[in-house]
Amino acid sequence: MRAFVQEQLTAELLAEWATLHRSDPQATPFSSAGWADVWWRHWGDGARLLVIGIRDEDTLVGLAPLVIRRTGPFRIARPFGDNLADYWDVLSRPELRAPVAGAVTRELARRRSEWDVLVLKHLPPGSGTPAALKAAGIALRRRAAHPYPAIELPGSFEAYLRRLPAGRRQNLRRHLRRLDDGEVSLRSVQDAGGLPEAIDRWHRIRVAQWDAMGKPLYTLHREERFRRFFQDLAVELVPGGSCLVWEVQRGDDVVGSYVNFVDERAFYYYLGGFDVGAARLGIGKLVTAEGIRSSIAAGRRRYDFLEGAEAYKYWYGAEDRFSQFGLCTTRRLRSQVGSAVGRVLDRLR
Numbered sequence: 001m002r003a004f005v006q007e008q009l010t011a012e013l014l015a016e017w018a019t020l021h022r023s024d025p026q027a028t029p030f031s032s033a034g035w036a037d038v039w040w041r042h043w044g045d046g047a048r049l050l051v052i053g054i055r056d057e058d059t060l061v062g063l064a065p066l067v068i069r070r071t072g073p074f075r076i077a078r079p080f081g082d083n084l085a086d087y088w089d090v091l092s093r094p095e096l097r098a099p100v101a102g103a104v105t106r107e108l109a110r111r112r113s114e115w116d117v118l119v120l121k122h123l124p125p126g127s128g129t130p131a132a133l134k135a136a137g138i139a140l141r142r143r144a145a146h147p148y149p150a151i152e153l154p155g156s157f158e159a160y161l162r163r164l165p166a167g168r169r170q171n172l173r174r175h176l177r178r179l180d181d182g183e184v185s186l187r188s189v190q191d192a193g194g195l196p197e198a199i200d201r202w203h204r205i206r207v208a209q210w211d212a213m214g215k216p217l218y219t220l221h222r223e224e225r226f227r228r229f230f231q232d233l234a235v236e237l238v239p240g241g242s243c244l245v246w247e248v249q250r251g252d253d254v255v256g257s258y259v260n261f262v263d264e265r266a267f268y269y270y271l272g273g274f275d276v277g278a279a280r281l282g283i284g285k286l287v288t289a290e291g292i293r294s295s296i297a298a299g300r301r302r303y304d305f306l307e308g309a310e311a312y313k314y315w316y317g318a319e320d321r322f323s324q325f326g327l328c329t330t331r332r333l334r335s336q337v338g339s340a341v342g343r344v345l346d347r348l349r
Helices: 011-023 033-043 094-110 129-135 157-162 166-180 192-212 224-237 276-281 283-297 311-315 333-348
Strands: 002-006 048-056 059-071 074-079 117-123 139-142 150-152 185-188 243-250 253-262 266-274 302-304 322-329
Touching: 002 094, 011 033, 011 059, 033 224, 048 094, 059 094, 094 129, 117 129, 129 139, 129 322, 157 166, 157 283, 166 283, 185 283, 192 224, 192 243, 192 253, 192 266, 192 276, 224 243, 224 253, 243 276, 243 283, 253 276, 253 283, 266 276, 266 283, 276 283, 283 302
Parallel strands: 074 117, 266 302
Antiparallel strands: 002 048, 048 059, 059 074, 117 322, 139 322, 150 302, 185 243, 243 253, 253 266
C-alpha cells in the first residue's frame, strides 16, 4: 500500500471516494463523497484541503479527509465538515482497516511540518484511529467523551414497544394513530425540483419554533449559508436515499419539517421543527416514532440521536454510546504550544 495526498476535490477522486464509502460498513452519510463535495463548496473558503489517500496497487482502499485553517499563528487541522457532521473516521476497505489506519497516521506524522494541532472530533465508538495515531508518534490528548444516545433496534416495532413502560407505549401508539388514521400525513420530499423550497420551509419552521419558544438557537443555524448548504445537500443526497426530507401536513398546511440521514445500518436523527400552533399534535414525537418504526421495517439496526444528552432522547429508550474527542500534537515546539493554548481556551469557556 502507498499513501498520497490530494489538495483538490476532483471528479475522479470523488468517484473513487463514493466507491470506497459504499464498501465501508462503518461509514456514515457524513463521510460520503456527496456530503464532502457540497460541504467544500459552501464551507471551504480560507481552508487548505488535505486528503490523505491509501492505494493498494491502483485501488483506493483508504481515505482520511481533513482541512487546515490558520487560527492566529497556528495551523489547525480538522476532520472534513466537522462543523455540521456528527461522525468522522478514516474510510477503509473493511479487511484492511488496521493497515489503512496505520498508513494514514504515518503519512500524517510525516507531514507534521504542515500542521500544528489536529482537532479530532466525532470518532465513533470502537474507532482504531487513536491507537494508530499513538503508534505513529502523534500524541492524542483526550477530552471528555461525548454522549451519542441511540436505540439498538429489535426485529419488530412491537418488540421495541415492549421495552418501554406501559405509559410510554400507549403514548407512542396514540401519536402514531394520528398518522395512521389520517389526522396528519407525512410525506417524503423526493422531487429534486421541490427540494430547495422544502428546505426553505424546514429552515423557516425551525427558526420560528425556537423564536416562539424563547430558546436560543445556535447562530450558525440562522445563517443563509446554512440554509443554502442544506438545499444543495438535499439535492445531492436525497436521490440516493441517504437523506430524508420529511414534511408533516395537516390538510394543506405543512406543520412540521425534518431533515434526517439514513444508511442500511442506521437512522440518524438530525434537525427539524414544527409549527408551535400545532404543538398539541406532538409532531416531534410522531416523527421520531415513525422513524423508529420505519427503520425497523427497513432492517436497520440502530436509531441514532447523534450528539447530545438531551433528556427527550432517553424517553424513547436510548442508551449512551460515546464518541472520542481530543487534540493531536507532534513533538514539535509549535505543536506543543498550540495544544497548550487550546487547553487554556477550553478552560476559559
